[in-house]
Amino acid sequence: MPTLPDRKSYDVLVVGMGPAGATAAYELSRAGVAVLGLDKQSHPRYKVCGGGLSSRIDKILDEEYKSVVEHTVYGVQFTYRGEDPFLIQSPTPIAFMVMRDRFDHLLLEKARRAGTEVHEGEQALQFLQLPDGVEVITDRGRYKTRVLIGADGANSIVAQRLFPDRRLSRMPTLESEMGIGRQPVYPGEGKVLVDLGATAQGYAWIFPKKERLSIGVAEFKGRPASPRGVFDRFIRDEKALSHMAVPRPHGHPLPLFSVSGASAPDGLVRHRALLVGDAGHLVDPLFGEGIYYAVRSGQLAAAGVLGTFHDSRRSLLDYEMDVIREIYAEFRVASRVARIVYTFPRLCHQLMHRYQEVINLYYEVLQGRESYQTFFRKAKGVVKASFREILKETLTF
16 A cells, blocks of 8 residues: 555545535635545536425525526426326426536535635545544545544445444435437426336436436335336336336435434434435435435534534534434424325325315425424314315215
8 A cells, every 4th residue: 555645634524525515615614614525536527316406495505506407396297107197386496406417516616616625536445533533544645634524425434434333224216317408398397297106115206407307216115126127117107208218227325314313312423523414314204305405414514513613612413403403303294294105105196186285385395485394284284174174065965
């Protein structure tokens, strides 16, 4: 093994410069902190991904991100195994579609402009906990940092090495992306498609980009015997795709939030290291949204780190408590909704058609005007009121 250069020191070292890591690095750098960001790949790097940003991203990112938005979504076309389509639209955007190479590169360059030292194509290999920080050894050098942020995705090496007891599930996902040129997007301008019956306990999707379609299937409970078989059946059942040459899908794990893991006292922080984004399994358990929570957890992590730098009485555990209050509280309710939806997908598809007011309430969650807690309470009220009306009509008759 070649001799490594002398160890260089930083206030914060971020492993992984996707949305979570780049956001944390940006917030810390603009506060005057010495930050090194490592990424094993070079940017911009192509990544097959649905690329959906719920429109509440407006509340936490400045307008610059809109320069890479490829498609603005106002409604969802719901289907069940390619049949019984119905569209529910909103007068205002509910989501934005992006290509991950452009979106991630934008955030990385934003961090670089703020002062982050970025090393691309450099892979972290080993971590050594020190009394006052962490030593990081890569394939190019060795560094010491006061705080280490693990933002290196679902297969996080930081989590594997420094959080060995954190055993959380990752669900199988298959995604493909196909070019469509300048022909009209499918399922239509301002729309995405969600099929609840395509998988046993999950959903399939078609998310349009500017000249591409992102197509995927994911299981949110259990594991299918043949994920590729599920994907192929969705393509076959979805009539608009059945005649198209859809490229071979890529598999990747979906690090969904786990209720059992949420209560672990050392879930996201261990000594001087912390986890953000997919590395921390901060992915919505209902529809698998991860980018919004990656960005938000990066912001919360930066605030927590700065708190410890400015006040010795503060702890990195403040970050974990902020995630528990703001994100886990939402995910626990989303998990309850997911159990219902994915246990009874056909019934839920039928009820969505009938109770469109409930879907509009969910859109307000995506828009940041409702929380999952208020959504769940109001949705139950809508359904109960409807049953009372049905019962009243039945008794009157």
